[in-house]
Amino acid sequence: xxxxxxxxxxxxxxxxxxxxxxxxxxxxxxxxxxxxxxxxxxxxxxxxxxxxxxxxxxxxxxxxxxxxxxxxxxxxxxxxxxxxxxxxxxxxxxxxxxxxxxxxxxxxxxxxxxxxxxxxxxxxxxxxxxxxxxxxxxxxxxxxxxxxxxxxxxxxxxxxxxxxxxxxxxxxxxxxxxxxxxxxxxxxxxxxxxxxxxxxxxxxxxxxxxxxxxxxxxxxxxxxxxxxxxxxxxxxxxxxxxxxxxxxxxxxxxxxxxxxxxxxxxxxxxxxxxxxxxxxxxxxxxxxxxxxxxx
Amino acid sequence: xxxxxxxxxxxxxxxxxxxxxxxxxxxxxxxxxxxxxxxxxxxxxxxxxxxxxxxxxxxxxxxxxxxxxxxxxxxxxxxxxxxxxxxxxxxxxxxxxxxxxxxxxxxxxxxxxxxxxxxxxxxxxxxxxxxxxxxxxxxxxxxxxxxxxxxxxxxxxxxxxxxxxxxxxxxxxxxxxxxxxxxxxxxxxxxxxxxxxxxxxxxxxxxxxxxxxxxxxxxxxxxxxxxxxxxxxxxxxxxxxxxxxxxxxxxxxxxxxxxxxxxxxxxxxxxxxxxxxxxxxxxxxxxxxxxxxxxxxxxxxxxxxxxxxxxxxxxxxxxxxxxxxxxxxxxxxxxxxxxxxxxxxxxxxxxxxxxxxxxxxxxxxxxxxxxxxxxxxxxxxxxxxxxxxxxxxxxxxxxxxxxxxxxxxxxxxxxxxxxxxxxxxxxxxxxxxxxxxxxxxxxxxxxxxx
Numbered sequence: 001x002x003x004x005x006x007x008x009x010x011x012x013x014x015x016x017x018x019x020x021x022x023x024x025x026x027x028x029x030x031x032x033x034x035x036x037x038x039x040x041x042x043x044x045x046x047x048x049x050x051x052x053x054x055x056x057x058x059x060x061x062x063x064x065x066x067x068x069x070x071x072x073x074x075x076x077x078x079x080x081x082x083x084x085x086x087x088x089x090x091x092x093x094x095x096x097x098x099x100x101x102x103x104x105x106x107x108x109x110x111x112x113x114x115x116x117x118x119x120x121x122x123x124x125x126x127x128x129x130x131x132x133x134x135x136x137x138x139x140x141x142x143x144x145x146x147x148x149x150x151x152x153x154x155x156x157x158x159x160x161x162x163x164x165x166x167x168x169x170x171x172x173x174x175x176x177x178x179x180x181x182x183x184x185x186x187x188x189x190x191x192x193x194x195x196x197x198x199x200x201x202x203x204x205x206x207x208x209x210x211x212x213x214x215x216x217x218x219x220x221x222x223x224x225x226x227x228x229x230x231x232x233x234x235x236x237x238x239x240x241x242x243x244x245x246x247x248x249x250x251x252x253x254x255x256x257x258x259x260x261x262x263x264x265x266x267x268x269x270x271x272x273x274x275x276x277x278x279x280x281x282x283x284x285x286x287x288x289x290x291x292x293x294x295x
Numbered sequence: 296x297x298x299x300x301x302x303x304x305x306x307x308x309x310x311x312x313x314x315x316x317x318x319x320x321x322x323x324x325x326x327x328x329x330x331x332x333x334x335x336x337x338x339x340x341x342x343x344x345x346x347x348x349x350x351x352x353x354x355x356x357x358x359x360x361x362x363x364x365x366x367x368x369x370x371x372x373x374x375x376x377x378x379x380x381x382x383x384x385x386x387x388x389x390x391x392x393x394x395x396x397x398x399x400x401x402x403x404x405x406x407x408x409x410x411x412x413x414x415x416x417x418x419x420x421x422x423x424x425x426x427x428x429x430x431x432x433x434x435x436x437x438x439x440x441x442x443x444x445x446x447x448x449x450x451x452x453x454x455x456x457x458x459x460x461x462x463x464x465x466x467x468x469x470x471x472x473x474x475x476x477x478x479x480x481x482x483x484x485x486x487x488x489x490x491x492x493x494x495x496x497x498x499x500x501x502x503x504x505x506x507x508x509x510x511x512x513x514x515x516x517x518x519x520x521x522x523x524x525x526x527x528x529x530x531x532x533x534x535x536x537x538x539x540x541x542x543x544x545x546x547x548x549x550x551x552x553x554x555x556x557x558x559x560x561x562x563x564x565x566x567x568x569x570x571x572x573x574x575x576x577x578x579x580x581x582x583x584x585x586x587x588x589x590x591x592x593x594x595x596x597x598x599x600x601x602x603x604x605x606x607x608x609x610x611x612x613x614x615x616x617x618x619x620x621x622x623x624x625x626x627x628x629x630x631x632x633x634x635x636x637x638x639x640x641x642x643x644x645x646x647x648x649x650x651x652x653x654x655x656x657x658x659x660x661x662x663x664x665x666x667x668x669x670x671x672x673x674x675x676x677x678x679x680x681x682x683x684x685x686x687x688x689x690x691x692x693x694x695x696x697x698x699x700x701x702x703x704x705x706x707x708x709x710x711x712x713x714x715x716x717x718x719x720x721x722x723x724x725x726x727x728x729x730x731x732x733x734x735x736x737x738x739x740x741x742x743x744x745x
Contacts, residue, residue: 023374024385030371046727048389049370050355052303056396064374066727101365169310171303171360172369223697223725 019084027072028064030174035065043071044220063173070209116162205247207278226265243274250277267291305357315363320382322350334400334680347377348391386724387668387694393729398674404667638743652736656712665706667691690720697725707734
C-alpha cells in the first residue's frame with residue numbers, strides 16, 4: 001500500500017539553490033530569485049547597495065544582500081546554496097567575446113525600437129490632450145479642428161525620430177549569464193572556498209541560530225544592541241524585535257558587570273535579553289533577563 | 296519586494312562612459328564628466344579619472360557606465376572587481392556610500408598630505424602650561440635618633456620586664472619631663488661594665504633575683520634584681536640586714552649582721568594626718584607625677600649627650616610640626632604654617648596627574664590595524680568646494696567592525712595624532728548597520744573660587 005502511494009506521488013521539486021558570490025570574503029546575493037528564496041526560508045540578511053529608484057537615501061537600500069555567516073552556513077547545510085563562479089577574466093576566448101558583443105548590440109537595437117514606438121505614442125497622446133483642452137473652450141468649428149489635429153498627428157508620424165541620447169539604458173545589478181539548472185548544483189558546490197572559522201564562540205552562535213530559526217524566529221545581527229542576534233517573532237518588516245540574544249558557551253564564566261550592562265541595555269530598548277548556551281545534550285539553554293525594579 | 300526588484304535605468308545622454316583599468320586599479324572616463332566632477336575624481340595623463348569606490352558609487356546612482364574589455368560591467372562585477380584589500384574593503388565602501396548618500400564629500404585620507412606637527416604648531420594657539428609641578432619628596436635615608444634602636448633590640452625581654460615594673464606603679468602619664476634628670480636616672484644611663492650580675496645586699500627572699508641577664512657586657516643595671524633594702528616602709532618585717540657577700544668587700548673587711556632596729560626607731564613612722572584638701576593635693580601630685588624613667592626615649596639614651604639631644608629635639612621644635620610627622624622619610628605634603636592659595640594646594644594634592652590625549656602621542660608607531668581611511672567634508676560646502684584646496688575636513692573616518700577589538704588608548708592616541716586638530720570618528724560596521732563613535736578629551740573641573 002505504501003509503495004503504491006509513493007510511486008504515484010510526484011517527487012518534490014528540488015529546492016532552489018541560491019548562488020552566493022564572495023566579495024572581499026563576504027557572502028553576497030545578487031539575483032532577485034535568490035533573495036526571494038532566502039526570505040522564504042526565513043533568513044533576513046542585510047541589504048547593502050543603493051536603491052535604484054532613489055539612490056541618494058539611506059532609509060531603504062537595495063541589492064546586494066549580505067548574509068550572516070550563520071545564515072550562509074545554514075544554507076550550505078541544507079544544500080541550498082552554492083558559490084557563483086567569478087566573472088571570467090579572459091572573457092572565454094575571442095569567439096565568445098564577439099558573440100557576447102553581438103548579443104549586446106542586438107539587445108540595444110531591440111530596446112531602441114521598442115522605446116521609440118513608446119515615445120511616439122507618448123507624444124501623440126500628449127498632443128491630443130493639449131489640442132482638445134485648448135479647443136474645448138471655444139467649441140466652434142469642430143470639423144476644422146479635427147482636420148488640424150489629424151494633420152498634426154500625421155506630421156508627427158513622419159518626422160518623429162527618437163534620439164539615441166534619450167535611450168534608456170539598463171545597468172544591470174546582477175551579472176547576467178549564468179543560466180541554471182539543478183545539474184549545475186553539483187558543479188557549483190565543488191567550487192566553494194573554505195573560509196571556516198573553527199572558533200568555539202562561532203560554533204555556539206551557530207547552534208543558537210539554528211535552534212531559534214527552527215522555532216520560527218527571524219534573526220538579524222544586533223551589534224548596536226550589544227548582543228549577538230535580534231530575535232523577531234515574525235518577519236522583521238512586520239514586527240519589532242522581542243529579544244536580544246547573547247551567546248556564550250556553558251563553561252565560560254560571565255562577569256556580573258557584563259550581565260548588568262546587558263540587562264540595562266535591554267531594559268532601555270524594551271527588549272528581553274536572552275542568554276543562550278548550547279547544552280551538552282544538543283539542546284540550547286536559554287536564560288532571560290528582565291528588569292523588575294524594586295518590589 | 297517590488298522596490299528591491301526595481302532595475303536601474305538611466306538616460307544615455309546623462310550616462311558617462313568609462314573604462315576600468317585593471318592594472319592601475321582606477322577608472323578612466325571616456326566621455327566628459329557630469330556634475331559629480333566638482334567633488335569627485337582626479338586628472339591624470341590628460342584624462343579624467345575616478346577612484347574605484349567613487350566609480351562604484353556613481354554606478355549605483357546610475358550616472359556612470361563602466362566598460363571592461365568592451366563589455367559593460369554590472370554592479371555585481373563592480374563590487375567584485377573594485378573592492379579588494381589593495382583598494383577599499385567592502386566595509387570601508389559601506390561607510391563611503393553611506394556618507395555619500397547623505398551628501399557629504401568623502402575623500403581618501405593621505406597622511407603625506409597632512410601638515411607636520413611643527414607646521415601645525417606654528418598655527419596653533421599657545422598650549423596650556425603646567426606651572427605647578429608636583430613636588431618630589433626626597434627619599435634619602437634621614438638619620439634619626441634611632442642609632443640606639445639596634446642595641447635595644449637585643450634586649451626585648453629585659454625591656455618587657457622593666458615595663459612590667461613601671462606598669463605596676465600606676466597608670467603612665469605621657470607628659471614630657473618638666474625637670475631634668477634625677478640622680479637615679481643618671482646612674483641608669485651610665486654604661487658600666489659591671490652588669491647587675493651580683494646582688495649587693497642579700498635579703499631573705501632571693502627568689503626575686505632575676506636570671507635573665509648574661510654575665511658580661513651589660514651596659515645597664517637591672518634594679519629589679521638589685522634588692523635595696525626598704526627601711527622606711529612600715530610593712531617590712533625584717534629587723535636586721537644580712538651581711539653582703541665577702542667577695543664584694545675589699546680586702547679583709549668583714550661585716551657582720553646589721554641591726555636596723557635603732558634606725559627604724561629613729562625614723563618617723565608616724566602616719567601623717569592630712570586634711571582632705573591636703574590629701575587631694577597629694578593625690579593629684581601623685582597622679583601627675585611623671586617618672587622620667589617611664590619615658591622610653593629617655594631610657595634609650597645611653598649617655599648625657601644623647602639625652603641632651605633628646606631634650607633639644609623636644610623643646611627646640613616649634614608648635615605645629617610634630618616630630619612623628621616631620622622627622623621621618625615621608626613628610627607631609629605641605630607645612631601648615633606656610634600660606635598657600637587653595638588652587639595651588641589642590642594642584643599639589645593631585646595624586647593622579649591629568650593628561651590630554653596627545654601627550655606622548657608622537658612616539659607611537661603606526662599600525663596596520665588602526666588607520667584613518669577618509670576625510671569627510673560637510674555637504675553645504677559643496678557649492679564652493681575646490682578639489683585642489685579642500686580645506687580642513689569636518690572629520691576623519693576610521694572604519695572598524697564589532698567583530699574586531701575595541702580601540703585601546705594607544706590606538707586612540709595614534710589616530711588623534713595622525714589627524715591633528717580634526718576629530719576622528721570611528722565608523723563601526725555591523726552587517727549593514729553603521730554606528731559612529733568619537734572620543735573627546737574631557738577635563739574634570741577643579742572646584743576653586745579663586
